[in-house]
Amino acid sequence: MTPFSFARATDAADALRLGAGDATAYLGGGTNIVDLMRETIAKPTTLIDVTGLLADIVETEGGGLMIGAAVRNTALAEHRAVRSRYPVLARAILAGASPQIRNMATVGGNVLQRTRCTYFYDTAGSRCNKRAPGSGCDAAEGFNRIHAIVGASSACVATHPSDMCVALAALDATVHVDGAGGARTLPFTDLHRLPGDHPEFDTVLEAGELITAIELPALPFATRSSYRKVRDRSSYAFALVSIAAALDVADGQIRDVRIAFGGVAHKPWRALKAEAVLRGGPATEAAFRDAALAELADAKPLRDNAFKPDLLTRTLIAVLGDLAGAAA
Structure with missing residues (x-):
């Protein structure tokens, strides 16, 4: 380790003061950053402990929730308002990692965790543009069962590993950020980047910026929402594909819908094309299939993950069918 x-920061302002500079990192639960440092992938010269700061969940005036970045994943999943008003988020969190890790991991750390691509972690023998820009991408022609089928590039085919982030993308969450340039907000779907020619950059955050909170808007029909994760093992495994969805159905017609995919892209993938196909139409299996096909029209599976488009389509049909059936 370098x-x-x-x-240890005393408050958010102190964290920003201590975190000024390009070679600093913030420590919350440490469930990812410590691993990255052990593997010498992350090499911060200064580590700023923000444990315990920004750890509240409060109601907003608009009827949503403001979730502090230091809230533990377990606490968020168990929060009464989350379980009743945003069940997709609670289910997504409980689908990730192990209870021990969820007890330690924070919301901000979960959002900023890096890919679990095997080649990214193999510092001794694999080329990885995300870890070493310009070195190449061994995953593209290697064992790529868990890798991306949409939004990838010739430079990187890695996927984002978070379950929670898929639900946040579907729920139209907002990210609150503070830094040297002042406080700002951005849509959650704009936080993470697609790889392009620079996969070494996971997000649009500037050096030293600190995520202070995640805000969930009031979304009444999110009470009818769900998360489904398909993986090789029943626990402690990353998604082959996953789906977060919320559905508003009346008299067999879809009034509104939110969908996001996990396990298929460099970032949580908001399925806007699928939503557009479904909105205003019938809640039928044929419509669900058409929505999936529209979203995956530009998918480019790799050698080992050619099964993903069909698996994702069948999973979307099942999730939306269950939500529509509950509405009926």
Whole structure:
């Protein structure tokens, strides 16, 4: 591990002061950043402990929730308002990692976790443009069962590993950020980047910026929402594909819908094309299939994950069918 200095922030302003500079990192639960440092992938010169800061969940005036970045994943999944008003989020969190990790991991850390691509972590023998820009991407022609089928590039085919982030993308969440340039907000779907020619950049955050909160808007029909994760093992495995969805159905017609995919792209994938196909139409299996096909029209599966488009289509049909059946 590369030598580094350590400081504990007393509040958000102190964290930003201590975190000024390009070679600093913030420590919350440490469930990803510590692994990255052990593998010498992350090499911060200064580690800023923000544990316990920004750890509240409060109601907003608009009827949504403001979730502090230091809230533990378990606490968020167990929160009464989340379970009743945003069940898709609670289910997504509980589908990720292990209970021990969820007890430690924070919302901000979950959002900023990096890919679990095997080649990214193989510092001794694999080329990875995300880890070493310009070196190449061994995953493209290697074992790529868990890799991207949409939004990838010749430089990187890695996927984003988070379950929680898929639900946040579907729920139209907003990210609150603070930094040297002041506080700002951005749509959650704009936080993470597609790889393009620079897969080393996962997000649009500037150096030293700190995520302070995630805001969920009031979304009444999110009470009818669900998350489904398809994986090789029943627990402690990353998604081959996953779906977060909320559905508003009346008299067999879809009034509104939110859908996001996981396990298929470099970022949580908001399925806007699928939503557009469904909105205003019938809640039928044929419509669900058409929506999936529209979203995946430009999919480019790799050698080992050619099964993903069909698997994702069948999973979407099942999830939306269950939600429509509950509405009926």
